[in-house]
Amino acid sequence: MANERAIFITGGASGIGRATAQLFAGRGWRVALADVNPAMLVETAATIPQGLATTYVMDVRDRDAWVEALDAFTAMTGRLDVLFNNAGIGLGGPLAEAPFDAIDRVVAINFMGVLNGARIGHAYLARTPGSCLLNTASASAIYGSAGLATYSATKFAVRALTEALDGEWAADGIKVRGLVPAFIDTPLIDAPPEGSNRSIRTVVSDAGMEITPVERVAQAAWDAVHGDRLQTLVGRTAHRLAFAARWMPGSLRKRMRQRRR
DSSP, X not given: OTTSOEEEEETTTSHHHHHHHHHHHHTTOEEEEEESOHHHHHXXXXXXXXXXXXXEEOOTTOHHHHHHHHHHHHHHHSOOOEEEEOOOOOOOSOGGGSOHHHHHHHHIIIIXXXXXXXXXXXXXXXXXXXXXXXXXXXXXGTSOOTTOHHHHHHHHHHHHHHHHHHHHSGGGTOEEEEEEEOEESSGGGTSOOTTOSSOHHHHHHHTTOOEEOHHHHHHHHHHHHHSOOSEXXXXXXXXXXXXXXXXXXXXXXXXXXXXXX
């Protein structure tokens, strides 16, 4: 057991986290599924080969819970090869109409949760040669997305953290990698966020952007962990936004200004 490679995944009960856990477990890895939803954790663990999945009910905002879960998982596996900072929530609609508690919650989960994982996870990753911190950003981290201002800002922060820690942690032998997926076909983009009458899926579809299958992101996570690329773009929308942000920033700005509720 102790010689098997191990990955700890936040937001592991559904979406990108679930698909990534299934892919890594399918290739012989031990996986820790961390999430706030105990029922979904049980459901996801049941889809993974017996003996390879361990579940932790935890909130990424809770630093004590981070320590408790990582202590327990590494005591069992003897190592931590990958910490996948993946948990996140959405918030759509005009910023001027967003409730402050909804804004605070998105910032706390999407950015502070990632920062907590990095700060606390470093000590565990440093014990395993060639380990990797993997962070989930978003295509919204390429150019600020009108109608998704708070969400976009948190994902810009995650992208910046990835770049900063790539420099800081190189001497420690820890790789830092980022995923920059387009909008993914998960429940996250379906529910109308608090304070809005439009889901992220609606905003994305109205803008003519692609919604990427979750399995493509899981494969990108595998490739990121095993490759040299700092930020991995996933999906046609992410690549198009990156191209436009670099070569056609004026056109992209005009497009964002034309968006309506």
